[in-house]
Amino acid sequence: MTSLRDAVLEARIWAAKWAMLACDRLRRIAANEFVRLIRRRSPERVQAMEKQRGLR
Numbered sequence: 001m002t003s004l005r006d007a008v009l010e011a012r013i014w015a016a017k018w019a020m021l022a023c024d025r026l027r028r029i030a031a032n033e034f035v036r037l038i039r040r041r042s043p044e045r046v047q048a049m050e051k052q053r054g055l056r
Contacts, residue, residue, distance in 0.1 A: 002010075038046075
């Protein structure tokens with residue numbers, strides 16, 4: 001039988017793996033939402049922001 005220490009280590013590895021997968025999925029969802037929101041902006045606002053970015 002595995003020791004308690006090994007069991008805890010396995011559980012932590014499993015939890016970290018699933019947390020990484022969840023974060024990856026959330027990051028993808030957030031990126032898609034960000035792009036969708038940017039595309040909803042008016043063309044005038046986009047041009048104004050590009051001008052402002054050019055001044056920096």
